[in-house]
Amino acid sequence: MSEKMIQNDAAAPPNLQAFRERLAQVTPDLPKRMRQCAEYVAAHFDRIAVSTVADLAAGADVPPSAVMRFCQSMGFAGFSDMQRLFRNAYAPGLPDYATRLRNLKSQGTGSPAALLAEFVEAGRLSLESLAKTTDDATLARAVAVLSQAGMLHVIGLRRAFPVAVYLAYVFDKMAVPAMLHDGLGRLDHPHALRPGDAVLAISFAPYSDETLALAREAVVRGLPVVALTDGMASPLARMADAVLTVSEVDFGAFRSLSATIALALALAVAVGSARE
Secondary structure, eight states, X not given: OOGGGOOOOSOOOSSHXXXXXXXXXXXXXXXXXXXXXHHHHHHOHHHHTTOOHHHXXXXXXXXXXXXXXXXXXXXXXXXXXXHHXXXXXXXXXXOOHHXXXXXXXXXTOOSHHHHHHHHHHHHHHHHHHHHHHOOHHHHHHHHHHHHTOSSEEEEEOGGGXXXXXXXXXHHHHTTOOEEEEXXXXXXXXXGGOOTTOEEEEEEOSSOOHHHHHHHHHHHHTTOOEEEEESOTTSTTTTTOSEEEEOOXXXXXTEEOOHHHHHHHHHHHHHHHHHHO
């Protein structure tokens, strides 16, 4: 199929969530270069708002014309039209930490008691969303994959690191063989993957290159991957045998891990029970 034949008469996605959903829907059917664009965008959501066409083309290893065709396939008139969505919806929501703290102080919500109340409320909303959106069949499939593995390779870096460490701790207490890939010394230990093992990969936008690399290595070796991530447009989703998604409500652009930890604990305990 020629890339020039790819057209999309649908209106452009109105928000970032709709963009993620459409990206996951169209990516498998895109020609090679446009698919490279889609995969790069999915892995670097945080960079699109401040990138140029040349930046995106270089990152995806495609010519600039492929970037323009990709934008049009998503329903946009061009790159600047697509970038506007990211600038309006993503970039303002994730300022640097100094800016986040200044904003909290200026709004009068920086006192310890006020912060606690707001983060408790954000956690409550996140947990309620998790209870409503988790697919029972997908969770059961993830448990089946992990409970049948000889060794579980757990990886989650940056914001996902506390989740990965907690999972490794719980698995250890239940005598479930598990290895934590912590990236210490920039070592990713791909040689530790053995036939019969499985990978539990945790990552949220902006996605960790190291986490994606280990998941990709597992796929190459024919090992199953369970992903815990923030949406079906995540690059992890395309490599996983089971995809568990979780969305955290933020306060002041700070995102807690309330729902993520709850889902991780449920997953770990279910795996331990199944192995019994």
